[in-house]
Amino acid sequence: MIFDSRFRRNLDLTLIVITYVIAFFGVLVLWSATRGESSHFERKQIVGIFLGTIAMIGMAKLDYHHLARFAKNIYLFNLILLLIVRFKGHDTNGSTRWIKIASFQFQPSEFAKLAAIITLAxxxxxxxxxxxxxxxxxxxxxxxxxxxxxxLKQPDLGTALVVFAIWFGMLFMAGAQLKHLTAFFAMGAVIFCVGWQLGAVNDYQKNRLLAFWDSTADPKGAGYHVKQARIAIGSGGVWGKGLAQSTQVRGGYIPEKQSDFVFTTVGEEFGFVGSIGLLAFYGGLLYRAVAIAASAEEDHFGQLLASGVICMLGFHIIENVGMNVGILPVAGVPLPMISAGNSNMIVTLASIGLLLSVLRHRHQLLFRG
Known part of the structure; x- marks a missing residue:
């Protein structure tokens, strides 16, 4: 049976409730931000939640130790998918990030984050x-x-940064020396600067970074977008303008209001209180994830898997909110379970399932001991 009594006993109900509160709040935000448009992002998001729930249950029921046996296969499968995208991928808005089969399309770079956690652990x-x-x-x-x-060649700077954040966090948690991690970080920065000078960095990526340092550097692009996002969030005040009452978002001033800048809708319509409330729920989610990682101290593989999920979700939240309020550069990183996108939703919920798998195994070990 899918929900046998043993399975139910070993679930973190607090984590599950927090997850679905955020997910369905995201549906509400998407409906409000795109109301009256033909895109119907909120309907697609509900489909993503349904598919993600299946992935979460499957991952939670799986003994995660089996993943180690298939790590090489997962790594190779991940590379094959990314190579297919590279040479046969579907192009949207100048980026080739999707594999499209008939009316179905998915984003392998999202799967790559989960694959990175499993294979690196x-x-x-x-x-x-x-x-x-x-x-x-x-x-x-x-x-x-x-x-x-x-x-990075898709180009998708945001997801590449997420992968490196996972690497840094997991290596640090595993006991790698900080001086070694810092040295490689510095080397990466030098390589990036050289690539910048040689033209290896795409113009749109350059514009986003330049706009972070000087908003006038790209007044009609990233600089303008961040400025409008800050105006929208600030106009929400303490309590917000109310559901579906946004003027900046609904007025067409905010680009990618359903994905990169979805937090702007939260700030404008739900205000400071609503924004802090959402961040509090994210904090609760990360707290439960940290508790699960700590509970797996006798199982290093499980602890590393949980740490990888924490790094992935934490980076997503910090970067997305940071770029919306203008304290971090725009990198195209979605807000977990709020931004539109079925691939991201499925992978995020599967990651929550991985946390539940670690927790279930910990309970089994204690019972056997």
Whole structure:
């Protein structure tokens, strides 16, 4: 049975409730932001929640130790999907990020984040005795850099940054020396600067970064978008203008209001109180995830998997909210379970399922002991 009594006993109901409160609040926000348009993002989001729930249940019921046995296959499958996107992918708005089959399309770079968590956790566990060595840290970076490079070429800077954030966080949690991680971070910054000078960085990515330092650098693009987002959030005041009462968002001043800048709708319509409320729910979700990671201290693989999910979700939340309020550069990172996108929703809920799998196994170990 799908929901046998043993399965139900080992669930974190608080985590599940928080997850679905955020997800269905996201449906409400999308309906409000795009009301009257033909896109029907809120309907698609409900489909994403349904499919994601199936993925979450499947992942939660799975003994996550089996994932380690298939880590190499997952890694290769991930690379194959990213290569298909590279050469046969579906182009939308100048980016080739989707594989389209008939009317169905999905974004492999979203799956790549979950694949990175699973494969990197396996990589680290197999080399735990040498994790404090510079060579091992370098090999782990090279291991994760291959899919990250393919993602960057789509181009999708945001997801590539998420993958590197997962790498940094998981290596740190595994016990890698901070000086080694910092050294590779500095090397990456130098390589990025050289790539900038050689023209390897796309113009739109350059404009986004330049606009972060100087909003006048791209007055009709990223600089304008961030300025309008801040105006919208500020105009919401303490309590907001009310559901479906936004003027900036509904007036067409906010680009990608259903994805990158969806937090702007929250700020304008629900105000400071609503924004803080949403962040509090995210804080509760991350707190439960940290508690699960801590409870798996005797199972290093499980703890690393949970840590990877924490890094992924945490980076998404901080970067998306940060770019909406103008304290971080625009990188195209969606807000988990709020931004439109079935691929992201499915992967996010599957990641929650992975946390539940770690928790279930921890309970089983305690029972057996």
């Amino acid at each position: 396996t990589f680290i566990v197999q080399r735990q005795e040498t994790i404090r060595e510079f060579k091992t840290v370098g090999l782990s970076l090279l291991y994760i850099a291959v899919p990250a490079f393919l993602i």
